Every structure is written in structure tokens, then in C-alpha cells.
Amino acid sequence: MSQTVKGVIARAKGAPVELVDIVVPDPGPGEAVVKVEACGVCHTDLHYREGGINDEFPFLLGHEAAGTVEAVGEGVTDVEPGDFVILNWRAVCGQCRACAKGKPWYCFNTANATQKMTLTDGTELSPALGIGAFVEKTLVAAGQCTKVDREAEAAAVGLLGCGVMAGFGAAVNTGGVGRGDSVAVIGCGGVGNAAIAGASIAGATRVIAVDVDDRKLAHAKDFGATHTINSKTQDAVEEIRALTDGFGADVVIEAVGRPETYEQAFYARDLAGTVVLVGVPTPDMKIELPLIEVFGRGGALKSSWYGDCLPSRDFPMLVDLYRQGRFDLDAFVTEKIGIGDVEAAFDKMHGGDVLRSVVVL
Structure with a gap:
């Protein structure tokens, strides 16, 4: 019944x-x-x-x-x-x-x-x-x-x-973050902080958090951010480059879903680096980039759907990490x-x- x-x-x-x-x-x-x-x-x-x-x-x-x-x-x-x-x-x-x-x-x-x-x-x-x-x-x-x-x-x-898997998976599954990588995460809400945690667990040595809210940046440190940038008062692209020997990050994760933050992510990555869009834009949003820059920078521009997760594989693994005190x-x-x-x-x-x-x- x-x-x-x-x-x-x-x-x-x-x-x-x-x-x-x-x-x-x-x-x-x-x-x-x-x-x-x-x-x-x-x-x-x-x-x-x-x-x-x-x-x-x-x-x-x-x-x-x-x-x-x-x-x-x-x-x-x-x-x-x-x-x-x-x-x-x-x-x-x-x-x-x-x-x-x-x-x-x-x-x-x-x-x-x-x-x-x-x-x-x-x-x-x-x-x-x-x-x-x-x-x-x-x-x-x-x-x-x-x-x-x-x-x-x-x-x-x-x-x-939803949100935590989307962020963690954006770093680990979609972005392929590995040992020694530098990672920047733009937007430090729940999804962004999950991406920060994922990058840290995957072995990234530099994890840069970017947001306009100092409260969120303080939270980001708790999840593994090694550096923080308040993009309201600092140029995010310049600061990310300064923290990565002038090159840009290996992986930049955009967890906001706005054209201006995506553009920051695009220019803040190293040559042959990866941009991952996990923030959800609205249908009316558009972005314009010089095609020569898309070609000349190489690498990959990716979208992450649900952190490209496979629930039967990823959920038990992340619960195990949680139970072990690692996540x-x-x-x-x-x-x-x-x-x-x-x-x-x-x-x-x-x-x-x-x-x-x-x-x-």
C-alpha cells in the first residue's frame, strides 16, 4: 500500500x-x-x-x-x-x-x-x-x-x-590531479572546498583557493588550501602565476559558473594545463576567448558532470576515506x-x- x-x-x-x-x-x-x-x-x-x-x-x-x-x-x-x-x-x-x-x-x-x-x-x-x-x-x-x-x-x-562528489571528482576524476601538481580552485563554497580536499588528498603540493569572501577562504585552509587569494582586492591570475613560479597552475577548477571567473581560470593555467568547469552557469551566459589563445595554450578545457563519478566505485571509497579520518x-x-x-x-x-x-x- x-x-x-x-x-x-x-x-x-x-x-x-x-x-x-x-x-x-x-x-x-x-x-x-x-x-x-x-x-x-x-x-x-x-x-x-x-x-x-x-x-x-x-x-x-x-x-x-x-x-x-x-x-x-x-x-x-x-x-x-x-x-x-x-x-x-x-x-x-x-x-x-x-x-x-x-x-x-x-x-x-x-x-x-x-x-x-x-x-x-x-x-x-x-x-x-x-x-x-x-x-x-x-x-x-x-x-x-x-x-x-x-x-x-x-x-x-x-x-x-551531489556537491561534495562534484567537487572532489572535478579535481580527481576530471582534472586528473596527481602528486606534485599545482591546483587553483576559484569559488570556495561546498563544491570548491571539496575540490580543494580532493586535490590535497590526490597529492597536489600547491593548492590555491580563490574567492571574494575571507570567511570562505578561511574554510578553504581547513580543507587543504596552502595559499588563498581574495580576488576582490587582488588580481587572481597574477597572484596564481606568482605562486607557481610565473607559469600558472597545472589544473584550475572553476566552481562558480560565471564567464568572468572562467576567463580567470583560462588565463591562470600553465601551458598544456587543464581547466575544469564544475560551477553551473545559467542558460543566458556566454564567453568570448581569442581562438589563438585556445590553440596556443594547448592543454584541455573540460566540463565536469557530477565530478565524472561512478557512484558504485566512488561513494564507498570516499566513505572509507572519511571513516579513516582522511577526508x-x-x-x-x-x-x-x-x-x-x-x-x-x-x-x-x-x-x-x-x-x-x-x-x-
Whole structure:
């Protein structure tokens, strides 16, 4: 039988979120119902509320989540009731052209639940990133559940479901940061600090944090930044070059998603260096670069989708690093809040007062 639980929706563009009753159906073939234990408040959820993703309102918000599998549908074998899982929005299909080429982290046909969660009047909900986890229980495709160590703290490891994985993977998977590399990260929110932590863990010897907020730069040092630059008062490109013997960084990660910061990243890298865009731009943004500079500098200009992660490979590894004390996921959790506090968390996000607010259920 279906269940009725409490969840947070965005009913209309720009309107405050609402805590309402949500109807969750029993899992069908290939699906699972997960009892959500914690879910981070990500900027992507705010994008949904503001209509920046699409206009398929009402949205069931939340996607950076961890919880316990309550029930599974027919044909599900990878997880079972009682498993502690992190939810992901890349449930690889194993059959598309990316998977067939042995690159499942690019899967072009990822799965979501077939059935819809609804309001009590039958109105279908659009779950954020195919998850929808500001809710006591959620329905997902079973492939969106990645089993990890039960002893891990849900509020911390749930953040691997989006922002932290995106940043860490941008450095390690997309940027290929290795021992002895110099790395600059522009934008030191949750994603940028995860990139800093990833670069440090991967063996980078110089990790340069760039932001306009001294509070964020102080946080960046906690995650492994060896140098900081406030680009409000300093020329970021000149300072990065000065810190890298005049050459520029081997890898520059842009975690803001704006033309001006991308241009900084482009000019702050060494010859044959790599630029990684992991910040999410809006559809109207454009950038213009001299084509001779694109050619003459060589290297690579990359975009990082979800940190080019493979959840079944990367989530357990990062949880192990966390459990070993080598990756401080707890440091990303600024505050733990209730399910009715999401709107206030958005306000704090706007003010730059938090890395992550985490809803604990």
C-alpha cells in the first residue's frame, strides 16, 4: 500500500517552499523506497525553486541524501531492506553508448523511478534530480541507491550525493590531479572546498583557493588550501602565476559558473594545463576567448558532470576515506536543521553563512 509522509515542495516559481503531505507508492519493478535520514540543502534545490532548471512544478526538493532501504520492487538484487545507502542521480544503465564504451560515469540514459510520488489530491511531483529527498521516505530507481558502511554519519556522507562528489571528482576524476601538481580552485563554497580536499588528498603540493569572501577562504585552509587569494582586492591570475613560479597552475577548477571567473581560470593555467568547469552557469551566459589563445595554450578545457563519478566505485571509497579520518566530511556540515527549516536555509545560503545546512529526519 502507498504511504503518506511529510515532504518539502516548491509549488511555483519563487514562492516559499511548503511542508505538505506526500503520497509515496510501493516500489514497482526496479524501484526502492528509502527512509531518508539526512539530506543536504544544495544550491541546485534553490535553482529548482527559482525555475532555473525547468518549469515542471511542483517540485519535490532535496537530493543530497542518505538513508535506509525500506522496501524494494521486483527484480532488485543490488540492495535489500535494511541497507544503508547514499542516493545518487547517476544510476547507470549499462547499455547506452557511453556505457558500451566502458565510460559509465558519462551514462547518457540514467534511471529514475517509473512511478510518481504525488500530493494527496493526485498531483504528480517532479523530484529534484530524479530523487526528491526533503521527505521522510522517497521512491527512487534501485540503481540510485549505493550501499555504504552503516557506521558512517548520514548527515555527512549524504553530501556525496551531489556537491561534495562534484567537487572532489572535478579535481580527481576530471582534472586528473596527481602528486606534485599545482591546483587553483576559484569559488570556495561546498563544491570548491571539496575540490580543494580532493586535490590535497590526490597529492597536489600547491593548492590555491580563490574567492571574494575571507570567511570562505578561511574554510578553504581547513580543507587543504596552502595559499588563498581574495580576488576582490587582488588580481587572481597574477597572484596564481606568482605562486607557481610565473607559469600558472597545472589544473584550475572553476566552481562558480560565471564567464568572468572562467576567463580567470583560462588565463591562470600553465601551458598544456587543464581547466575544469564544475560551477553551473545559467542558460543566458556566454564567453568570448581569442581562438589563438585556445590553440596556443594547448592543454584541455573540460566540463565536469557530477565530478565524472561512478557512484558504485566512488561513494564507498570516499566513505572509507572519511571513516579513516582522511577526508573530513563532517566539516562540510555547518548546521543540522529540521524538515520545516528549508526556506530559512535558503536565506542563509544566499548570505554565504553556511557551507551546508543538512535536514535531519
